[in-house]
Amino acid sequence: MNNQFKFLTYLSCILILISSCKKEVETPDTPPVITGLEADYYVVVKEALLLKPVIENVADSIVWVVNGQRVANALQYNFQAPAAPGTFSLIVMVYNRGNISQKVIQITTGQYLNWETTTNTILPLEASQKFTNKTDVKWEILSAPSDLYRLSANNATAQFTSVSRGTYKLKVSSADLVDTLLITVRQTAKPQSPFIYKVFDYLPAPGQFVNELPKYNAGDTYETMLTKVGKELIGEDANLITLGGWGGYVVIGFDHTIVNVAGRRDFRIYGNAFGANANPRPNAPFGGSCEPGIVLVAYDKNKNGKPDDDEWYEIKGSGNFSAENELWYSSAVNSKNDTRTIRNYEMTYHRPTVETPGTPDGFISINNYIQWSNNQGQRGYKIKNTYHAQSYYPLWVKDEKITFKGIRMAQNGIEESGQGSYFVLYAYKYGYVDNYPNPHDNSGIDIDWAIDKNGNKVNLPGIDFVKIYTGVDQENGWLGENSTEVGKGEDLHMLGSNIATVN
Template sequence: MISCSSEYDPNEKPEVCPPGSTPYITQVLDYMPAVGQLTNTMPEYEEGDTQETMNQKVLKAIGHNKKGMISLGGYGGYVTVGFDHTIENKDGLCDFRVLGNAFYSAANPNPDAPIGGSSEPGIIMVAYDKNGNKQPDADEWYEIAGSAHRNPSGEAWYTLAQNAGNDVHLYKGYEITYYRPEKVPTTPEEKEKYIRWEDNQGNSGYKVMNQFYSQPYFPQWVNADKLTFKGTCLPQNGIDESGQGNYFVLYKFQYGYADNAMNTETEAAIDIDWAVDAQGNPAHLPGVDFIKIYTGINQENGWIGECSTEISGVEDLHLLKEEIRSLY
């Protein structure tokens, strides 16, 4: 029998997992990818789909240990998931892992480079259902402060990225708006200027339709003329190490993000103690009932497209009896 009783005050929250609790996602509350080359294909949008049916497709892909894969698209795109029990925050230990598809380059032309390849960090938010209404309320959300949240310039590739001309600033309260394209682009010029975006830092540009994916990149079940996403925006980690546009390396952040370290590495595990409030103060949560993940970087990486977080599941490490010490 699975049990996850804890030392936390039982008056505050019933902490016992019902027998048969699963370590995996059991609910998808919301899925809203941003514009992206895999949007409308992972999962696939079909004529007639609604927000509700798209949420169901996401659950089918990444819930219940299915280990399918979904894409969150470019910066800000998100998924919100829930569980059949509270993932406990155990002292000194990591508590859950978000599965992605990060991997490292085998042939980086830069021989002295730090670890990198396809790290497309998703920022993780957590909610503890304090009021017990089985919903994540606005005042219940906290952000996991990963390594760059604490010290962007401490990332091993920071100077490399700076020298490459990347925006290495970490923005809090970042906001981006994507505008629905008026038509399907046909010429190379139209593809270069496919979907216009603007942020609240005075930047703007276009999301490009690339040569590999020609389905609509704007979520097709959304009727609005524009989509706005808000959150923290991480330093741009993608560098063309070939210098000629054919070998992009997306460098790994030290810890604390989704789709950043490989699933098998301890840095893919998350300690709920890293959750902070808007001022950066520790949230001291006894556990989490809901997790939201959003793409954390706004960057186009040449032919490989925009940085977009992929997710294939979430695992409660305690129910899986995996003990991973929290090192940070």
Template sequence: MKKNTFKLLSGIFIASLIITGCSNDDSSASPNDPDKPTDNIISIKDSYQIDRSKLLTIIPDLKSFHSPEILWTITGINGNNKDSLISKDEKLHFITLNEGNYSLIINVKDGNNTVEKEFSIRVDKEKKPYKYHIAKVFDFLPAYGQFTNEMPKYEEGDTSEIMRKKAEQAIASENPSMISLGGFGGYVTFGFDHTIVNVPGKRDFRILGNAFANSSEPGIIMVAFDKNANGVPDEDEWYEIAGNEHSNSQVIKNYEITFFKPTAELDATTGNIEEYIQWKDNQGNEGWKPKNQFHSQSYYPLWITQESMTYRGTLLPNNAIESNGIWQLKEFEWGYADNYPNTHDESAIDIAWAVDQNGNKVFLPGIDFIKVYTGLNQEAGWLGETSTEVSGAIDLHIKQETIPTRK
């Protein structure tokens, strides 16, 4: 995705605004000759309506233009003049938290020919108040872990869909409980009943977990903008929130680990609990994951019938420190889930921290989906594996919490 090169107007953010166009044929001019005048026109409605925190989509049909240059400009808000360039992209993305009437112009220049069209957008308050918390869980698959099959509770015969629903019941609520993602790569994917707006200078959402001082189990956060408006997260729509460890030379991008289903369950009091679940990764490492003496259930997701499961993502450097039998899990500075207590500013995330798969910053007008996965492959003695826990998520703007972004 190209990074938009426009100035953001305070309180106005860009989502998917689609403009359709048409052209009249003229024998004296050709779209292949931009220096001759044409009868190209931009055919769009005079006015649009959208609720706040919803995306308005308008796409120009520019087939009749040879080499179009596009400018989108806000010219007024609620009757007040406001001449601000907001985009030069072919597609305009319009979304805002603020109700009101917005006056805009699309200007298309093709050689010596310039065509423009004025139109308006009315932004209304939603008829049914938005939920500030998660509305739907799309997918849930924990990795090996001491709380797998317990948070949420697996019951014999449960399928992946039943476990997804149990995860949804746990975290899609004003009063959520908690799910565990297990070891590296275990994940949950969820969404809201609206688009979380990317507000310049402010953090936009918070992932809830159970972190506290010296007990941080950081999870990588992925975000997605529903650019094709199909209501589900597609693989090509994901971007990673680049926390402060993103450029650390110890971070491994495109890490893969495979966990193998145990051939028999171990009794934690009598079996060889140090060699419980076999694993190997794409870095040439392999070994065994132990069974924690405090948790006797299976650590392999029992609704999965495959004999092995492979998980992929960004591997963070280990954060566990042991001294005289006391383990500490140190937090990273910012940008991760289950990393700081839920009331701490650094548990809040700015959409502007998103990067593409090459590590390049991207501009997202807002996000519709969030994926969290455990970012560590680490054992911490009697504490067991480091596993990210999730107990919900909050749209800070709808919740009316204002937290400035990092400078």
């Protein structure tokens, strides 16, 4: 018993001794996580790059190592590029209890600021920080593999876009401050189409081809009619649709930005204009069936894929402010046409109350057919002719009246026979759809003709969307109303067409 007691006493002492010698085990921290840094950077020689990582979890120490040499122990590191170009391996290491996390970064230094983009895409540019508060920053192209590009600058910011692949060298300067940029333009991964890609909106004004181009069927809605318009206009094998009388419109888009190339016309929207074969007027200017559609353009500033109300600019055609310089103007005045150009015009059309004609009066089947009024204090009726029996009012529209707003151009249709049988609709000089035959140079549109709502010229890098609306309100006897028709749309640069502009 005595020996057993001694053994237990001895064992207890041993356990106490072991317990007193045992060290407390430390629990490691959660490993730090490094974010906020890119894997690669490009820095112009003699410029600085401030690196500010975001560290999650506890960080006891942050160490920066460049090309194997420790250069800093701080929360951030200011890399100073030397005078000679080179490549640098930078490692940032973050320590805490029981952990080391690191991120490897490669820094390349060179003489140029490098940018990359793809064809027919707007690249926003911003001058480097050394140009801060400078108000005389200039941008210029030093070398380019093609002249199919646009550089639109506004002091310290600019926008660049190009049709062609390759490397473009740019200079940014303000007095003695200079930066040189290299922009590498690559082909897009997905092939781009030079033709209309999408139809966003369609609302024709009443006219003799409405509900026929495209065909309305009972039960059609706005959505189904928009789909029908898309089937007619999208792609290379497009057909015609009608915009009806004054104000009727369509909004289309492309799958890329049409580049605003200096000195050239940039796009064309087809119509069905043609010249008169037997105009009795000697030495007459070009005319026949010219039904000009006014053009608005927009580029996708906010990248939401659709045109917004604040993005539209007016293409200033030759008659947007006055027709006095048109070659046919004096003849139109002598014919007692309404030759005024009204820039804030509004016109309302009412749904017809009668569709069934009475006894025809020549080419007129219903004389007081569609009631209209405008913001000039005028009102009257559009006729229904004997050649088109369907309703001229867009039947998918549920409203009893439709109001359009825009520019009403001078009436360009002149009856030349003196007997009411030969109407010639004369062409405006430039700037419209369905105003010249499609192959004619004057069917091309230059984006540089764009102006803002105050009439000021704008410097657009390119455009993504186009709106066309019928620009003339005129009845031309048996020929019917002046109605713009719209067909295929095409990017002239992608198709290799070089059409010089006019100023």
